[in-house]
Amino acid sequence: MPPKGSKRKSAADKEDGESGAAKNGSASVPKVKKMSSREEIPSLEAMDFSSSAVTSDGKPWNLKIASWNINGIRAWMEKNGISYLTSEKPDILCLQETKCDVSKIPKTCEVEGYHAYWSSGDTEGYAGTGMYSKTKPLDVTFGIGKEKHDKEGRTITAEFENYYVVSTYVPNSGRGLPRLDYRTKEWDEDFREYLKKLDEKKPVIWCGDLNVAHQEIDLKNPKGNKKTAGFTPQERESFTETLGMGFFDSFRHLYPEQTEAYTFWTYMGNARGKNVGWRLDYFVLSERLKHKLCDSVIRKDVMGSDHCPIALFLAM
Secondary structure: OOOOOOOOOOHHOOOOOOOOOOOOOOOOOOOOOOOOOOOOOOOOOOOOOOOOOOOOOOOOOEEEEEEEEEHHHHHHHOOOOHHHHHHOOOOOOEEOOOOOOOHHHHHOOOOOEEEEEEEEOOOOOOEEEEEEEOOOOEEEOOOOOOOHHHHOOOEEEEEOOOEEEEEOOOOOOOOOOOOOHHHHHHHHHHHHHHHHHHOOOOOEEEEEEEOOOHHHEEEEEOOHHOOOOOHHHHHHHHHHHOOOOOOEEHHHHHHHOOOOOEOOOOOOOHHHHHHOOOOOOOEEEEEHHHHEEEEEEEEEOOOOOOOEEEEEEEOO
């Protein structure tokens, strides 16, 4: 069972999602008004969530997985966040930064046709992850088996017949980088070992808010953010090391030169309206899934959080 939370508030509560978006950008997308916590997500009826994508050898997709840092499940529900789930209709939806103890997840989060799983940490209103799945997994585990990491409720792993899905809310190094060593020398190293053990058994689909912009192309202002959490040399090198263990970034594999492809925008300075963003959300796959990859997309027009959803299409 996932760890229970408490009502204590942590000073680190602002460390996640605060990557400090760049200041100099072009208005490449329409201006977006910041929504209050009670405004609904704009209608998704006009959006096309279908895909005709196929694998490199022409096989159509039959598995869709989505991932979204929702920045608080209560606010997400107040904004009709479930409308994304019912519009995208993924086989699996992974959520990060739920900010809610598992005992307090609203009943309205129950969705017909989906099994739901939730994880929270020791601090109420901080971190937390969730997962919806149409098919009941063979097994669901919470955390990576190390108490010092698992007390924050950052990982859910679902085992299916032919693969694992790992949803993760990776720790942010924080403003001023107070958790940089923890992030790169403790969390990343232990998490790599966890992924490696899973990958020895079945292919892994790892997704979530990974709190790193891996390459300069993955944020608007790389020159001004080299000492900012999410773009330090240490974090980027650590992510490279993870990929080097037999994994690949599905989006960059398909779109190696696509610019201005972001998944996070700070609420400050109309960053989303100007598309001054960061790509912090990923689908990282075991190398042996490359021939099953159809598409990896960013749903930049879906509102409701400071992140947008991403979706993965596979022929499994």
